Amino acid sequence: MKKRITGLWFAVLFICIALLAGCGSKSTAVVASVPDNGIIRKADFQQLKQSDRIAIYHGTSGGVKYTWTFIGRDIQKPADMNLKLSVKSVTAEQADAAQQYQQITFAQKGAFPGEASVSVTLGKKWADGSYLLCTGPPDTLQQTGTAQVVDGVATIRFSQNKGPYLLSLNKMAPAASSASANVSSGGTSSAGASAVSSAAGASGAASSTGASAGGATSSSADKQTASKNSGSTASVPSSTQNTGSTLAQAPSTSTSQEPAAATPNANQTLQVSLSIDCKTALANWNNLPINKQDHQVVPENGIILGQTNVTVNTGETAYNLLVAVCQKNGIQMDASGTALGKYINGINNLYEFDAGPLSGWEYEVNGTFGGVAVSRYTLKNGDAVQFRYTCDMGRDIGNPHS
Structure with missing residues (x-):
């Protein structure tokens, strides 16, 4: 009798878990960690594109936390993508003076499967505001966009990798x-x-x-x-x-x-x-x-x-x-x-x-x-x-x- 009761409880528990899993499947967002090899497969992006959901991937590089956010409708050409990135401080010697930057380097080469947002935790020393994002040799840096920093986290929108990217430590002055x-x-x-x-x-x-x-x-x-x-x-x-x-x-x-x-x-x-x-x-x-x-x-x-x-x-x-x-x-x-x-x-x-x-x-x-x-x-x-x-x-x- 005790075995029957135990078996019944396990059956009820299994049904509850199945029902909860079914409810969870209706979530509009997928949250996961960046894989050890950094690769998100083409099939995952195809599924994301078809479902029009949101996929969020959290990673860490050298103690720096970062997050990728993809939206299903923004996926244009599903393909494998490496989400690994690295962040380090660099000094660019320019004509007038040396400038300090945070260099962000993506492992992925060329185009992404679609537009994505990347949020990188830089630290509280970064005041809230807009910062210039540049690429190219230090003496001829080209401004390619801006990063918005809130609470020490810089968020940037990308559709392809033309980096490495240099993020200026100096907040943009009012125009x-x-x-x-x-x-x-x-x-x-x-x-x-x-x-x-x-x-x-x-x-x-x-x-x-x-x-x-x-x-x-x-x-x-x-x-x-x-x-x-x-x-x-x-x-x-x-x-x-x-x-x-x-x-x-x-x-x-x-x-x-x-x-x-x-x-x-x-x-x-x-x-x-x-x-x-x-x-x-x-x-x-x-x-x-x-x-x-x-x-x-x-x-x-x-x-x-x-x-x-x-x-x-x-x-x-x-x-x-x-x-x-x-x-x-x-x-x-x-x-x-x-x-x-x-x-x-x-x-x-x-x-x-x-x-x-x-x-x-x-x-x-x-x-x-x-x-x-x-x-x-x-x-x-x-x-x-x-x-x-x-x-x-x-x-x-x-x-x-x-």
């Missing part, structure tokens, strides 16, 4: 801007309009959740006071241009050259509006770093800037509009990119990846998500521009291109 933004307060509009986005590629998706990048950068500097819930009326001068480092293209759904924006015409003006929100970050509060769980970064109502009416010159872009209005309202903004267009890294000190590997800024105009980079969209009279923070690659804010 100079000639835009004095003649903004007169006299408000219209209200808090509550949806907002917030970024310079994205063909689909308008942000992130080093993915988009095409552009030229200048402004760093994450000090926190600015947050919610600007009463709208205002602003005027954007045609000289609104940031100057800064020219960076390489960030991941984008389009590789074609986008048409240039029209030349601003100071003799003709348009009436448009701008709003910025991060309501999705409120819904994902526990995913934010401790230093971002602050209502000066994410306002209690999720609205960074209520709908604000603005007068602009014809030919101005959505990026010009964002820069000028943020300057007028004391809202921090950080952008980077190449000639393909600007990429919005962060607004109000809320950055891509802050709320997870699929988070970042996107933009929409008149309820339609941008089909070109934010610096390539030329404003039209009556346009309502909204910048919106997403925590799920745009799906949580209704982007049909996500």
Whole structure:
């Protein structure tokens, strides 16, 4: 009898384990360690691509922790991939002076199966902000992008290995801007309009959740006071241009050259509006770093800037509009990119990846998500521009291109 009872208990236990395993199989993420040989097989990437799930691999190299994040929809050509990497400090002798860098070297050669995010733990001596990423000989280093550092962890987006990569120890300085933004307060509009986005590629998706990048950068500097819930009326001068480092293209759904924006015409003006929100970050509060769980970064109502009416010159872009209005309202903004267009890294000190590997800024105009980079969209009279923070690659804010 005792044996029967014991056998029955084992049967019940087996059934419970099977049921729990079945429930677990519905998880949207696969989390594993980087194999000893570093190789993730082609079949694993094929399965990931078909399932549209997320795969996260944790590894350690010389005491440095790193994490790879792959998204099923970003896998283009499944193939074996070596996830091993190494990190070391190097000094690059340049014309003016010796510069200190962290060198990141990938074992994988050439193209990756798809775009991926790599997060490397560098340590608390690295202040939060954006840092230049370079390749090439020390005397002719080429800037290939930026890394966003939060709590000592640098996150970078890659689709292929052109390294080794050198990450500057010096945080990028705020970009100079000639835009004095003649903004007169006299408000219209209200808090509550949806907002917030970024310079994205063909689909308008942000992130080093993915988009095409552009030229200048402004760093994450000090926190600015947050919610600007009463709208205002602003005027954007045609000289609104940031100057800064020219960076390489960030991941984008389009590789074609986008048409240039029209030349601003100071003799003709348009009436448009701008709003910025991060309501999705409120819904994902526990995913934010401790230093971002602050209502000066994410306002209690999720609205960074209520709908604000603005007068602009014809030919101005959505990026010009964002820069000028943020300057007028004391809202921090950080952008980077190449000639393909600007990429919005962060607004109000809320950055891509802050709320997870699929988070970042996107933009929409008149309820339609941008089909070109934010610096390539030329404003039209009556346009309502909204910048919106997403925590799920745009799906949580209704982007049909996500």
